[in-house]
Amino acid sequence: MKPAPFDYVRPDRLADAVAALATPESKVLAGGQSLIPLLSMRLAAPSVLVDINGLPGLDAITVTGDGVRVGALARHTAMLESAEVARVQPLVPMALAHVAHATIRNRGTTVGSLVHADAAAEMPVVLALLGGSLDVEGSSGRRTIGAAELFTGPMESAVGPDEVAVSAFFPALRPGAGVAFDEIARRHGDYALVGAAALVEGERVRVGYLSVSDVPTVVDLTGVAPDDRADAALERLDPAGDIHATAAYRRTLVRVLTDRVVTAAIDDARGAGR
Amino acid sequence: MSETLHEIRLRVNGIEHELRVPARRLLSDALRGELGMTGTHVGCEHGVCGACTILVDGEPGRSCLMLAVAAQDHEITTVEGLAEPDGTLSPVQQAFAECHGLQCGFCTPGFLTTVTAGLRRDPCPTHERARDMIAGNLCRCTGYQNIVRAVERAATIGTERAATLTTERAATVGTERNATIDTERAATISTERAAALADRGSGVSS
Ligand SMILES: Cc1cc2nc3c(=O)[nH]c(=O)nc-3n(C[C@H](O)[C@H](O)[C@H](O)COP(=O)(O)OP(=O)(O)OC[C@H]3O[C@@H](n4cnc5c(N)ncnc54)[C@H](O)[C@@H]3O)c2cc1C
Ligand code: FES
Ligand code: FES
Numbered sequence: 001m002k003p004a005p006f007d008y009v010r011p012d013r014l015a016d017a018v019a020a021l022a023t024p025e026s027k028v029l030a031g032g033q034s035l036i037p038l039l040s041m042r043l044a045a046p047s048v049l050v051d052i053n054g055l056p057g058l059d060a061i062t063v064t065g066d067g068v069r070v071g072a073l074a075r076h077t078a079m080l081e082s083a084e085v086a087r088v089q090p091l092v093p094m095a096l097a098h099v100a101h102a103t104i105r106n107r108g109t110t111v112g113s114l115v116h117a118d119a120a121a122e123m124p125v126v127l128a129l130l131g132g133s134l135d136v137e138g139s140s141g142r143r144t145i146g147a148a149e150l151f152t153g154p155m156e157s158a159v160g161p162d163e164v165a166v167s168a169f170f171p172a173l174r175p176g177a178g179v180a181f182d183e184i185a186r187r188h189g190d191y192a193l194v195g196a197a198a199l200v201e202g203e204r205v206r207v208g209y210l211s212v213s214d215v216p217t218v219v220d221l222t223g224v225a226p227d228d229r230a231d232a233a234l235e236r237l238d239p240a241g242d243i244h245a246t247a248a249y250r251r252t253l254v255r256v257l258t259d260r261v262v263t264a265a266i267d268d269a270r271g272a273g274r
Numbered sequence: 275m276s277e278t279l280h281e282i283r284l285r286v287n288g289i290e291h292e293l294r295v296p297a298r299r300l301l302s303d304a305l306r307g308e309l310g311m312t313g314t315h316v317g318c319e320h321g322v323c324g325a326c327t328i329l330v331d332g333e334p335g336r337s338c339l340m341l342a343v344a345a346q347d348h349e350i351t352t353v354e355g356l357a358e359p360d361g362t363l364s365p366v367q368q369a370f371a372e373c374h375g376l377q378c379g380f381c382t383p384g385f386l387t388t389v390t391a392g393l394r395r396d397p398c399p400t401h402e403r404a405r406d407m408i409a410g411n412l413c414r415c416t417g418y419q420n421i422v423r424a425v426e427r428a429a430t431i432g433t434e435r436a437a438t439l440t441t442e443r444a445a446t447v448g449t450e451r452n453a454t455i456d457t458e459r460a461a462t463i464s465t466e467r468a469a470a471l472a473d474r475g476s477g478v479s480s
Contacts, residue, residue, distance in 0.1 A: 001319070005277050008297030008343055029344070036339045037320035040300070049297065051344055077333075101410025103327055103334040103388065189409055 003039035007048040012055065014164065018139055020050045021162040028052055028164060030072060033100070033108035034116045052164060063088050067132070067171040072112070072164070076105035088172045090268075091130065091179040091197060095122040098181070101189040114150070115165050117157040117215075120191045122183070124151055125216040129197050129208035132170045138163035154214040177201040178269025180261040183210070184253050186244075193245045194253035198265035205229075205265075207258055212239040212250060221262065229262055230255035280343050286311065287355030295342050302326045304342035305352060313353040313383050317412070324411030327384035328352050334388045353383035356390055365431035366390050366424075375424030377415035384411050389425050398429050 011017045020026060027046035029035060030053070038044040052058065058073040063084040070079060079085055080096040099105060099113070099122050113123045114134055127134075128147045135144050136159050145158050152158050159165055173179060183195030195210040205221045217237060224232045239250035279294040286309065293308045300319070305311045305328070317323035319338045326337040329351035356364045363371065366389045376382045385408060392407035393399070399407060404425040405418075413421060 002300070002303075003298040005296060005298055007278065008280065008341070010344070029341075032339050032341070032344070033321060033336075036300075036341070039298070040319050040338070049341075051341075053344060053347075101324075103324065103336060103410045104321060104339075106330070106333045107335050107339065187409075 001040055001042055003036075004042055004045040006039075006046050008051065009048060010051040010054045014055055014137060014166070017050050017052055017055060017164050018137060018162065020048065021164065022139065023048050026050055026161070028115075030112035030115075031075065031108040033104050034112065034118070050164075058166060061085065065172060067169055068092060069167050069169050070110050071167050073109060074111070076100075076108050076110055076113075077102065079110050080105065089130070089170050090173060091126055091181060091199070092170055094179065094181040095126045095197060098122050098183050098185075098188075098192065098195065111165050111168050114168055115157050115159050117151050117155055118191075119151075119154060119213060119215050120211040121216075122181075122192075122195060122197075122210060125195070125197055125208040125210045125218075126181075127168065127170065128216045128218050129199050129206060130171050132168060134159070134165050135167045135169070136160070136163040136165045142166075151215040174201055176269060178265040178267065178271070180264030180268055182257055182260050182264070184257065194239070194250050194257055196254070196257040196261045198261035200262070200265040200269045205262060207233060207261060209233075209237060209254065209257075212237050212254060221258075226259075226262075230258045233258045282343055282346050284309070284342065284345060284350060285348070286350045287352060288349075293342075297341065297343050299342045300338055301328075301340040301342045301345045301350075302337035304345075305337060305350075308342075311352055311354055315380055315383050317380065322412070323381070324384040324388065325381050327387045327411065329387050329391055332391060332394070334391050351387065353386050356386055364390065365435060366393065366428040369424040369428035369431055370421075373420050373424040373427050375416065375421045381411060381413040381415075385413070385421060389428060393425070393429055393432055397432060399425065401426070404429075 009020050011020060025047040027049055029049045029051045058071040060071045061074050061082055062069045068085050068089050076096055076099055080093050086093045110123055113121050114127055117124055131147055133144050133146050134150055138160050139162050150158050178200045181197045183192035185192045192211050194212055197208045199206050203222060206218055207221055208216060208218045210216060219233050219236045221229050221232055234251060234254055239247050241247035277296045279296055281294055284291050291309055295304055302314055302316050305314050314328055314337055315325040316338060317325040321336050321339045327334050328337045330348045356367060366386050370376055388411055396403055404422050407425060408421055
C-alpha cells in the first residue's frame with residue numbers, strides 16, 4: 001500500500017522543527033526505517049512530517065570518560081563502527097550488531113529507535129539497563145528523560161508530540177564491570193523472539209530483556225544463586241505468546257539466555273584489559 | 275482536494291532529474307514511475323525483502339523506506355548505473371551471470387547493489403562474510419547457494435580486473451617513460467651537438 005497524503009517540511013533550525021510540531025498529528029521523520037513502513041501500511045497517517053535530517057549538528061557521537069552521547073541523526077552504522085564507543089561502553093556495539101541488517105542500519109538512527117520504544121528492539125533495553133537518558137527539546141524548553149521514565153507502554157515513550165529528541169546518553173562501563181548481549185531470532189537480523197543484556201558490577205547483577213513484555217524490562221538478580229537466576233527472572237517476567245513464539249517457548253528462551261548472558265558478563269568483568 | 279506537489283531534483287547515476295511529486299511519493303516509486311527506471315524492483319514495500327535496495331552516497335539503502343522529497347541531498351545509484359559506460363557488465367553483474375545467481379531475477383537488482391557496496395568495503399570476503407553481506411536480501415528462487423558463489427566470484431573478477439588495469443597501466447607508464455627518455459636523450463644529443471658545433475666554431479676562429 002502507499003502512504004496517505006501528508007504535508008512535508010524540512011526545517012534547518014531546531015526551533016522551526018519544534019514550531020512545526022505544534023500542528024496536531026504531526027510527526028518527526030528521522031531515518032524513516034520504522035516510520036515509513038507504518039505510513040505505507042497506513043498504521044500511521046500524520047498530517048505533517050517534520051523531516052529533521054536538515055538540522056545541523058545532530059549527527060555527532062561524543063565519547064568521554066563518562067559515556068557516549070549520540071545525536072539524533074547519528075545512524076546505527078556510525079555507532080556500531082566507532083572504536084571509541086566500543087571502548088567506553090562495549091554493550092552498545094554488542095547490541096547494535098543485532099539491530100536489523102547493515103542496509104537498515106545505514107539509515108536508521110539510534111535515537112529514533114529509543115523514541116520508537118519497541119519492546120522488541122535492542123537499544124531501548126540497553127539504555128534501560130545502563131540507566132541512560134534522552135535529551136528532548138519542545139515548546140517549553142529542553143529536558144532530560146531518564147531511561148526509567150522513558151518507556152511508558154507498548155511503542156510509547158515519554159517524548160511529547162511537540163518534542164524533538166536531540167540526543168541520548170549511554171553511561172560508560174565502570175572499571176571492573178562486565179557486559180554481555182545475546183538474542184534468539186529466527187534469522188540473524190530479524191527482531192528477536194527473546195533477547196537479553198547483562199550488566200555485572202561487583203556483586204551487582206542485572207539483566208534487561210527484550211520481546212518478553214510490552215516495555216523493555218530490567219530485572220535485578222543481585223545475590224541470587226547461579227542455579228536460581230532463571231527462576232528469579234521468570235518470577236518478574238510474564239512473556240506472552242504471539243504468532244512468532246508461544247509463551248512457553250519464550251519462558252524457555254528466558255532461561256537459556258539469562259544463564260548465557262550472566263555467565264558471559266561475569267567472564268567479561270574478569271577479563272583482562274579493562 | 276488536490277495534493278501539494280513538490281519540485282525536486284534527484285541525482286541518479288550521475289544525472290540530475292527535475293520532477294514534481296507529492297510528499298508521500300516513495301523513492302522507489304519515483305525511480306520507477308516518474309523516471310521510468312524500472313530496474314529497481316519493489317517487493318514488500320516495508321523494508322524486509324531488499325529488492326528495492328539502491329546505493330545512497332555509495333552505501334546500500336532501501337528505496338521503499340525513503341521519500342523522494344527527502345532524497346534530494348544524496349547521490350543515488352540504481353542497478354542501471356552499475357555497468358561500465360560502454361555497457362561492459364560490472365564484476366558483480368558478470369559474476370551473477372556466470373554463477374547462475376539468478377532465476378526469475380526479481381530480487382537481483384537489490385543483490386547487485388548490495389554486493390557492489392559490500393565488496394567495496396570488503397574486497398576479499400571469507401565465505402562467512404560473503405553470506406553475511408547478503409543476509410538482508412530475500413530470494414525465493416535460487417536457494418542462495420549460487421548467489422554466495424557469485425559474491426565470491428565477483429571478488430575474484432574484481433581483483434583480476436584491478437590486476438589487468440595495473441598491468442595495462444604499467445605498460446602505459448613504461449611507454450611514457452621510454453618516450454620521456456627518448457625526448458631527454460634527443461634533447462641531450464642536440465645540446466651536445468650544439469656544443470660540439472660551437473666548439474668547432476670557436477676552433478675555427480681561434
Ligand atoms: C526490515 C527491518 C528490520 C528491523 N529490525 C530491527 C531490529 O532487529 N531491531 C531494532 O531495534 N530495530 C529494527 N528495525 C528498526 C530500525 O532500527 C529503525 O531504524 C529504528 O527503530 C528507528 O529509527 P529511525 O531513525 O529509522 O526512526 P523513524 O522511522 O524516522 O522514526 C520512528 C519513530 O520515532 C520518532 N522519532 C524518530 N526520531 C525522533 C526524534 N529525534 N525526536 C522525536 N521523535 C523521533 C518518529 O516520529 C517515529 O514515530 C528494523 C527496521 C526494518 C525496516
Ligand atoms: S520493497 Fe523495499 S525492501 Fe522490499
Ligand atoms: S531469482 Fe527469483 S527471487 Fe531471486
